[in-house]
Amino acid sequence: MSKFSFPRNIRLYLFGVMLAVITLNFTNCPEKVSGPSNENPTGVETPALKSFSKTAENFFLEGKRDSIIANTYPEFSVVAQDYLPNDPAILKKFGEALTKKKLLYAGELYAEYEITIDGKRYTVAFGQSGDGVWKIVRF
Numbered sequence: 001m002s003k004f005s006f007p008r009n010i011r012l013y014l015f016g017v018m019l020a021v022i023t024l025n026f027t028n029c030p031e032k033v034s035g036p037s038n039e040n041p042t043g044v045e046t047p048a049l050k051s052f053s054k055t056a057e058n059f060f061l062e063g064k065r066d067s068i069i070a071n072t073y074p075e076f077s078v079v080a081q082d083y084l085p086n087d088p089a090i091l092k093k094f095g096e097a098l099t100k101k102k103l104l105y106a107g108e109l110y111a112e113y114e115i116t117i118d119g120k121r122y123t124v125a126f127g128q129s130g131d132g133v134w135k136i137v138r139f
Contacts, residue, residue: 043106052126052134053101060095063088072136073127093117094139098124110137
């Protein structure tokens with residue numbers, strides 16, 4: 001027997017503490033790689049999205065109701081047929097608001113904007129099915 005020996009309980013306790021420290025050390029990420037970057041959380045508008053956005057603005061500004069409906073997703077066009085006004089002045093007002101839109105999010109397949117009409121905020125969404133053809137999802 002040696003001059004100094006730790007009781008079994010203390011040795012197990014120290015072993016547990018060391019094991020916990022080692023486990024925490026290996027499972028925690030450094031701050032610099034701790035998650036996704038928030039450099040540009042809204043995304044970036046692609047040239048195709050910008051082009052479609054400008055086209056949609058023009059449809060509204062020119063009061064082209066049929067063109068607006070033709071450039072919406074089929075599921076939404078059924079609804080749009082019923083509630084989209086046939087008054088070019090109302091469509092133009094919406095188009096003017098659309099020219100001042102604020103990007104909320106843009107991804108590869110979906111983009112959402114915020115517009116303001118008479119002090120009220122609304123959202124407009126565009127999407128594509130992976131074929132590169134953008135359409136109006138909702139407004």
